Amino acid sequence: MSQEDILAGLAAIVNEVAGIPAENVQMEKSFVDDLDVDSLSMVEVVMACEDKFGVTIPDTEVKNLNTVADAVNFIAANK
Amino acid sequence: MSRTVVVTGLGATTPLGGDVSSTWEGLLAGRSGITILEDPKFAELPVRIAAPVMVDPSEVLEPHEIRRMDRSQQLALIAAREAWADAAVDSVDPTRLGVAVATGVGGAISLMEQYDILKERGASRVSPMTVPMLMPNGPAAVVGLEIGAQAGVHTPVSACASGAEAIGYGAEMIRTGRADVVVCGGTEGCIHPLTIAAFAAMRALSTRHDNAAGASRPFDRDRDGFVMAEGAAIVVLESEEFAKARGAKIYATYGGQGLAADAHHIAQPEPEGRGVILAMNRALADADLSTKDIFHINAHATSTPAGDVAESKAIRKVLGADADHAPVTAVKGATGHLLGGAGSLAAIGSILALRDRKVPPVANTVNLDEGVDVDVVLGEARDLPAGDLAALSNSFGFGGHDVVLAFRSV
Secondary structure: OOOHHHHHHHHHHHHHHOOOOOHHHOOOOOOOEEEEEEHHHHHHHHHHHHHHHHHOOOHHOOOOOOOOHHHHHHHHHHH | OOOEEEEEEEEEEEOOOOOOOHHHHHHHHHHOOOOOOOOHHHHOOOOOOOEEOOOOHHHHOHHHHHOOOHHHHHHHHHHHHHHHHHOOOOOOOOOHHHEEEEEEEHHHHHHHHHHHHHHHHHHHHHOHHHHHOOOOHHHHHHHHHHOOOOOEEOOOOOOOHHHHHHHHHHHHHHHOOOOOEEEEEEEOOOOOHHHHHHHHHHHOOOOOOOOOOHHHOOOOOOOOOOOEEEEEEEEEEEHHHHHHHOOOOEEEEEEEEEEEOOOOOOOOEEEEEEHHHEEEEEEHHHHOOOOOHHHEEEOOOOOHHHHHHHHHHHHHHHHHHHHHOOOOEEEEHHHHHOHHHHHHHHHHHHEEEEEHHHOOOOOOOOOOOOOOOOEEOOOOEEEEEOOOOOEEEEEEEEEEEEEEEEEEOO
16 A cells, blocks of 8 residues: 555545545644644544554554654554 | 523424424424334334434534534534524624533433444444533533533533523523523434333333324324424523624513422323422513413423323413413424423424414324313414413423423514
């Protein structure tokens, strides 16, 4: 799965969970500051990513996922 | 400090329609919003009759809104948005803006869905929104966040009287000076195999499967129980001073409320109407009305064998001969029983009856029970006279809660 595919899948999840337009979900964006994804929505995003990409994202890792790129890179490296 | 309170906005989503006008039109026409539940998940139940909302929330709200809110919250938000737009309050100090939105059951469906997920997929898949979705104050909180209310966000819970109690609570916030504007009412969205099985186990529900549309028939001699419904009804109340200063359209004046409790049984109504009578008399006193002023009553009457006749006797006892000029209706023939949303829907019925000078008929009711000695409107809508009129709106709940609201025409 390419980085583009992961980004597209993640954008679809963020759209479904938080109602953010998928095209706004870009690599350099911060979940909290740019996309207005609150901590509860972030838990939902993580759960949906685990299901969609077959990865495990431990709670200790979630706090390091500040930007979309952080999440895409983590998924790419761990799937 | 006691200030006059007026009604300036209405919102509803009900089995008769997705807004107030379609709901009111349906009530005036005596149309039924009740149906057979065809979904296979209801197939094995002793009762398969209910009244779902006519416009599903998924047709109105965004997918992420649906995802984050329990159905009772979705319905409350839809009705609150309509009421808020209707009132058109363009500017209010957020610290003077309040919310009182009630529910009878709360987020039961969300709770059960998440329990299924816990069993099937484990704790790691339980939604982080579970608690906000199941908490009974969730609908009030959702509405409060929507409009930015800071004067207080409240949730009275008194089963099927909740929606009325919320309106009374909201009015008190204004009367006592805590707020200038309050969005208040009730909601319910819990049509589920378990809730239906549970009400059916109490033998509270109609089993008229051969005529589901006609299953709810308040005051009819052949009534056999209520019909579970869902929906929300929300009103915007304001201090008269605030509403007049901004040139708001005013539907009616809030007169007052009467609260009492039966102190009799957890679910059965007290047969002599002790609590009902106390609450009606208190509403008249609180609103500074006499029985001569009452020209309409929106009854609680749910279509259960025990409740309807007891209520009609209480009405006659309180109003005496003045009951002869107070035509009685009950919206539940058309809508079924909205539980936590029922009291505020009845209030909207009373408010619109005063505005339009028209009382809707009780849908489906043909033959009045012989114990009913009040003027129940059957068949067609009834005109009310011109002049200053007042109406009462009755709401009662399991637990013995009695809530009566009074409104005056403008």
